[in-house]
Amino acid sequence: MAEVRLSRKLAVEFLGTAALVFCGPGTAAATFMVGRSTGVPFSMAQLGVIALAFMMVIVAMIYTIGHISGCHINPAVTVALAAARRTPWSEVPGYLAAQFAGGVAGAFAIWSVLEQRGLDAGLGVLSYVPGHARSAFCAELIGTFLLVLVVFGTTTDSRATPGWYGLAIPSIVFAVITVVGPVTGAALNPARYLGPMIARAVLGAGKGLLWNQVPVYVAATFAAGLLAAGAYAFLGGVSAPRSPQLQKAGPKPRPKADRKPTATREWPRRQDVTTVDAAAMQAWIGAAAQLMDDNAQYLTHLDAVIGDADHGTNMRRGFQAAAVLVDDPASITPGAVLDIAGQAFMSNLGGAAGPLYGS
Template sequence: MDENRMWQRLAAEFLGTAFLVFVGVGSVPALAMARGNEPFTGSELGFISLSFGAVVIGTVYVFGYISGNHINPAVTVALAATGKFPWRDVPGYLGAQVLGAVAGSFAIIAVLGQHASELGLGVAAYGDIPVWQAFTAEFIGTFLLVFTVFGVIHRKAAPGFAGIVIGFIVFAAIIPVAPVTGASINPARTTGPMLVQSLMGGTVAWEQWPVYVIAELAAGVAAGLLFGLISRTQADRTSLTEALTEQETRA
């Protein structure tokens, strides 16, 4: 069978998420080192967004045919909630993604040094704004991402462009969301840097963690369900009925 084993798929999720965090999140302290204590300019925010978008494009084409390149628990849970991914594989994927984010965060410190942690390690956090505003920002950013993922993997989607489209939507979504919450739009990207920053003795606003993760997971499920609602045709319903009938027959 031309299908990768589970350990291979988990390794791909681990590496893909590690690459995402090292390149994307790592661009934040890297630019901060170059600027000192000066706040980021609009063009520098663009460079950070481009770093995230570029690494997503790369990982889609490198790992997509192995594991699907979810590299984001919001994507994994959304796919499972809509019947496109088995729930039994969800815990393994989520674990691999979070561990990959932790590894990517340690890699940032290994390359940039302890100063990266002193500069915040790119940990996503929001300032003096209402919780609902932070929740809304992460919800909308994640919704855009997951909705796009569902669009490019649809059976009618043009083949070959998934990586580019997803990378560009990540780039675009970060621009308006980053000034509010840092634009994590990924529970693994939220969690990994927070864990490592805590281990390195840095200050982490853990009370904000549920706001990020709940918003991101809820947005993923909402995006998947809404896309299914507006895209499903009679052919899709027939295929689903046949698949369920076949499962009942086997049982």
């Protein structure tokens, strides 16, 4: 799979964050505009519309730029992924710069559409009631923690149900906004929070902005991301490795730089037998699991062209499960090994792959 240039990743992170701010805080500003003109007081109905706007734009961005940059569009997510070694630290400064710049650009886009009325409606700027910093910090901490935890559970773990991250992540955002929104406005994202504030200040409407609240929002969201990364690692976010016996039986992993699809593979053989026995079958399944692990990214890249970009993680999960289960002393015949492997495929491979490989 060809590596995407960092410049392209940063470009789509900028666009994705700008879209998030334009559609999310933009909906908030538009809602306040309509409320002022109609005299309708703000209620949970309006909050639900705002939460839905955030949810839908995140769904759209995940499937638009997720395969290019990972669709972080949130500095707290980027730092958390880097802390968990899921994103190179060398890319973090560029990601953060692109996201914060995108947040400001998205706020200016709101102003370009809603003009002075949007500016008067707040441009999506958030604040909490002065004197309630503790509850505001807790609200942002808990809300962002849940968001980042779902990100880790659905996108970094090969055991996760494939293909559902595009709904799971936006769904937790919707749910959190309905609870946290009345307290802090539910930033959950430093770029979303600071973008509208900076734009308002530049546009000459900075009077009344509560800059003293910035540390609460920023500290809570970044801290929550790091806590979520640690919590998911503790709760078992890393897939269980194959047993030492199977690792020994299979071919040695190649260096990452050399992991490319190969046309042929030297399968492990027992030199002292001429028939296929259970041990040889176990070794073959272990080798196949290693092969799937080596080429998971390549398979996902191929699937992204015509499918939902989950084939690599799907196959890796199924074969790893099979490799662990067949390493059982009770598997004394080749048929028993294949039967166990088939059941593992049926239980762990999603879509049509389960019945196909399981049978």
